[in-house]
Amino acid sequence: MTKLMLGTALALCLSLSAHAAIVADLGINPSSAQGDFSNAPGGGAFADQYTFQLVGGPQFLTIASATNTFASLSDFIANFEAAVYQQVGAVGGGDDVLVFGPSGATNCTVVGCQIVAGSGIIDPGNYYLQLTGLAGGTAGYGGNLSTFAVPGPVVGAGLPGLILLLSGLIGWHRLRG
Secondary structure, eight states: OHHHHHHHHHHHHHHHHEEEEEEEEEEESOOTTTOEEEEOOOSEEEEEEEEEEEOSSOEEEEEEEEEEEOSSGGGOEEEEEEEEEEOSSSTTSSOOEEEEEEEEOEEOSSSSEEEEEEEEEEOSEEEEEEEEEEEOTTOOEEEEEEEEEOOOOOTTOSHHHHHHHHHHHHHHHHHHO
């Protein structure tokens, strides 16, 4: 009975030491207007996810910033990182695909600030931004994630454009000759 209680207490302590949670859903094709996020994980390890969905052609994703501004060193986030995953099953279920990252935090130009940023082109699907770290004291962060469509090919480019160009050059050469 004592072993069972100790085992249960150990499992409970391990589950409380690092919390993973979906903090918010940023919606479909989040823009800079709807892609704002923030959280105050408090003290301890955390893995926060922000889900979003991309619809349409490839999208350019920008994590403009995930910034921790702290007044004292006790609010520093150790190992502060950001990564983007394509969701395959349940969020954080171990079968998700890393798209880019993890990117580690760097210091801002002002003292008492950490920042994580990144960008990439990703295809339509379900994704999440995961922010992780070991937060001290009353640490918190905020930032913005936004997407915009990658421009499609220019009309007339490719093989039809090349054929038209060559036809024009041949015609021009015959007129000159």
